[in-house]
Amino acid sequence: MSGHKRMLLDVPRAPTSAERDLLSRLLSLDFPGRRELLAQLASAKVAVICPICPSIEFDIARTSPRAPVANGIPVEAEVERSNRGATHLLLHVADGYLSQLEVYADAEPTPHELPDPSELAIIVRR
Numbered sequence: 001m002s003g004h005k006r007m008l009l010d011v012p013r014a015p016t017s018a019e020r021d022l023l024s025r026l027l028s029l030d031f032p033g034r035r036e037l038l039a040q041l042a043s044a045k046v047a048v049i050c051p052i053c054p055s056i057e058f059d060i061a062r063t064s065p066r067a068p069v070a071n072g073i074p075v076e077a078e079v080e081r082s083n084r085g086a087t088h089l090l091l092h093v094a095d096g097y098l099s100q101l102e103v104y105a106d107a108e109p110t111p112h113e114l115p116d117p118s119e120l121a122i123i124v125r126r
């Protein structure tokens, strides 16, 4: 989303099934806080979108359990694009709550769609 204009939704929406599938895949490997992030995802809303790329920011009920993550970006992933570098996905956690799924590409244009979850190479930061 860097350099892109954030768009705050008037009414936060539920994640799409593509977003949910991708987030489930990001949270498929174990790390501290994973279980709490999965619990947060169950009731997560999307509050901010980007008109250019699939980056989103979350609205998480503070009644959900806080995740004791060791890193502000506990998990990230990349997908190789032929001759164009990679698309990167970073899952940001702030104060123990899901904060943002950031998508950026090594080369413009940034893809409009989320990559297929099965294509992700996942990197966990414990």
Ligand SMILES: [Zn+2]
Pocket (backbone or CB within 6 Å): 001, 002, 004, 005, 050, 051, 052, 053, 054, 055
């Ligand atoms: Zn963007």
